[in-house]
Amino acid sequence: MSTHAGLSITPNKQQALSLKNQLLLLSLPANKRIRVLKALGRHERALARKRIRQQTTVDGTPMAGRADGKKAKMLKRMGRTLEPFVKNANRLELKHKAALTGRIAALHQDGGVEQMSASRMARIHGTPDHNAPCSRSQAKALSAEGYKVRKSKGTGYRRATISEIVATLSQGQAGVILRAMRDKPSKTRWPIPVKARPFLGDTTPNVQRELVKIIDHINSKRG
Numbered sequence: 001m002s003t004h005a006g007l008s009i010t011p012n013k014q015q016a017l018s019l020k021n022q023l024l025l026l027s028l029p030a031n032k033r034i035r036v037l038k039a040l041g042r043h044e045r046a047l048a049r050k051r052i053r054q055q056t057t058v059d060g061t062p063m064a065g066r067a068d069g070k071k072a073k074m075l076k077r078m079g080r081t082l083e084p085f086v087k088n089a090n091r092l093e094l095k096h097k098a099a100l101t102g103r104i105a106a107l108h109q110d111g112g113v114e115q116m117s118a119s120r121m122a123r124i125h126g127t128p129d130h131n132a133p134c135s136r137s138q139a140k141a142l143s144a145e146g147y148k149v150r151k152s153k154g155t156g157y158r159r160a161t162i163s164e165i166v167a168t169l170s171q172g173q174a175g176v177i178l179r180a181m182r183d184k185p186s187k188t189r190w191p192i193p194v195k196a197r198p199f200l201g202d203t204t205p206n207v208q209r210e211l212v213k214i215i216d217h218i219n220s221k222r223g
Contacts, residue, residue, distance in 0.1 A: 006082070006095025006102065007044055007200045011037075011211060021212055030089040032218055037092040039214045041084020044094050044202060049079035051199045058202070064195035068137075074197055078105050094200065111196030117189045130172030138174040139165035145181040 011017045011025055025033060052075050055063040063074055081101055085093045096102040107114055134142075139162040148157040149164060165174070 006093055006105070007048075007202075008094075009037075009040065009044075009092045009207060010090065011092075011207075017208055017211060021208070021215065025211070025215060026090075028215075028219070033089045034086045035218055036211065036214050037086045037089075038084050039218070040207070040211055041086075041092050041094045043210050043214075044200075045079070045082045045084065047202065048082060048094075048199050052076065052079045058198045058200070063197045063199070067193075067195075075105075075108055075199060077101075078108070078199065105200075107194050108197045109200055110198070112194055114192045114194050115189060116192050130170060130175075132171050134166050134169040134171055134174040136162065136166060138171065138178065139163075139169075141178055142169075142174060142181070145178065147177065147181065 012022055017025060025036065028036070051057065051063075052073070055073055057063055066072065066074065078096075078101070081096045081098065082094055083097055085095065087093060096105055142165050143160065143162050147160050147165060149160045149168075150156075151158050169177070
């Protein structure tokens with residue numbers, strides 16, 4: 001089952017069905033086969049959404065957290081736009097309608113490196129207000145680099161507190177100082193490593209059991 005752009009299942013004896021049940025599925029008219037595979041797609045989508053809610057991967061382990069350490073959930077919107085598509089009445093593809101969403105989902109599914117740019121950051125987060133007060137994340141970064149201020153009494157310098165940095169610097173000033181302290185030029189493009197968070201997928205036995213259940217249910221209905 002490929003998960004690079006979504007979840008793809010072709011019910012054959014290698015992937016999802018015993019030979020007996022494969023023949024049973026193939027004996028159904030095309031409209032019923034489509035109903036079977038659409039139902040399987042909705043089932044797999046529900047599993048994917050549940051994993052996102054619970055922040056677990058396909059094998060039940062906790063999903064890798066955010067790189068910045070924040071506790072906000074990952075992939076919150078990835079389950080909403082998943083749709084089951086059936087090709088030629090014999091292949092299920094569970095994927096996103098928007099190609100960009102699919103690429104982002106695939107990156108989190110398999111892990112990899114995302115290329116970020118200053119212009120893309122501006123589109124996502126808006127153009128920063130360089131005159132606005134320094135953010136706490138900037139202040140923490142400056143503090144970690146050892147940013148200092150003059151002592152109020154006597155001579156010399158002391159390490160600045162985060163609250164002092166926020167109160168005295170603008171975002172633009174903080175950015176310039178931080179780049180200088182790190183001795184790094186301003187970047188226009190940079191790579192962001194993305195950890196694998198596989199939320200799409202299923203085992204062959206699970207898919208087989210669900211397919212047989214759906215086939216039996218649809219076959220029990222007339223028409």
